[in-house]
Amino acid sequence: MDWESFQQALRRDRTRRRLCQRCRQRSRACVVLCGGGYASVRHRARSSRRRSARPGKVNSMKILARTGLLAVIIAAAFAGPLARAQDGAKNPVVAVVDGSKITLSDIERIRGQLPPQAQAYPMSMLFDFVIGNIVNTRLVANEARRTGLAEDAEIKRRLAGIEAQVLEQEYMSRQLAGQVTDAKLKARFQAFLNENPSRDEVHARHILVKTEAEAKAVVERLRAGEKFEKLARQLSTGPSGKNGGDLGYFTADRMVPPFSAAAFEIRPGNYTEKPVKTRFGWHVIKVEDRRATKAPSFEASKARMREEMRKTLSDEIIAGLRKKAQVEIFGPQGRPGGKKAK
Template structure:
């Protein structure tokens, strides 16, 4: 049975958090002689409340990053969207929804998400994964996978006696595919126990050791025990393993190493934190 490495993936949802306006700056603007004129950095004013230009800048950058072309059309659409949001925000506040504890907690979570995303991006900028590290990981993976891959079938059962019973039926001439219907592995039982092509390293150790000792067309004469139960394994074919080139594998390896670096850093921060 195949096993996968568990990698902590930190998924941070991007939200547009309205930047807080300092009360002192607001007072200074109100007292200034030119306060009646549109203030620099204000996109629009809705019912007397200014929309900071910075919000539009953020939205435009995000849209451009997603493939939109910057220009009057995009900027006009962003302006209208922010005005629409402000109108709706004011309507919600008029109904007292800005005092709703559940909604405010949700808003706080969105704010946290933005800050976390920015922090993790800054962490990776200051702790980049080097080319040497990625290459070393690629070579390590190549060594671990070996140069062969195997096409196998298996039947997984809970007890050794049941596995021995299945082996006896196979020796008596019954078909592996038919007996696989009693397998405890839901992922392969409907395919006659077929596991497809895989390198030995993709299986748990007792399974891979037994598999690589088999001759093509043969099945294990004794049950193979693993943490999943007892296996009866049949080897159908062997071929040379074709691995992707370094350039092809590099993005995935770099991403996994970044995830590991982030996971380690988060765990370090968690260990240092005073929690009661």
């Protein structure tokens, strides 16, 4: 079962209620836990007598292992930012493989890389699954070293690439740790508010036609009592016509100047008695409402600003390193004569 099939199985299960004969879980849990799902385990319909599902024992050959995803997840987790030293009581050793220790933080890091559906299961249910695969990985790696595979030139090259990724991620993590603080984020947020003060915005509709005569005819029909929305659907050549000419809320800078000037002069509930000309044609505008824009809260903006700040600082660090280094980039053929990196 590949990753796409895994996702499809989870979606299909939302409408199914079955129990796996092997792990006694509903089929969605079975897909994640015992690798059966709809691929290799026969499921039987639930009996009329309601029975609670009994968590099954998780072995090392689960769906992620079968698809090869777990190996990728384990590699990615150990290539990610290193866990800070923790007290032994909080980060106990949970296994030892030929003298190599595996701690609880190793398990938690890998759990965080699992699909959301798998992360939802408690550690007591996932522990055997994850630790079994880590142990298998360590055993195979140790055997590979024993047979001299670690000395292979290609393996060394690939390991060097992984080492470079680990060092890059950890270096950047430590460099940014003390620089992206709540105090700096609040200062950044206040600067944003200062640069973007509250402004008025209007909720307007319009009817767009080709000629001034057509626009004046629209005004006359409005004076006679016809509904603006109905006329917009019938007569407007603009894309908003099918929605009764509704343009939603907008600030003055979002529209062409003649349109904005007219829209912001009208009181809510009124329309332009004199048609407005722009490069798009002739408009009859109606204003539904007017209000001041509301600034976003700090909490709502915090996550986005944090990522923006991390990106800015990361770019500055890399730019500084590039400035000090000598970097030459050659063409895809690998021949000399390429240009220096900027």
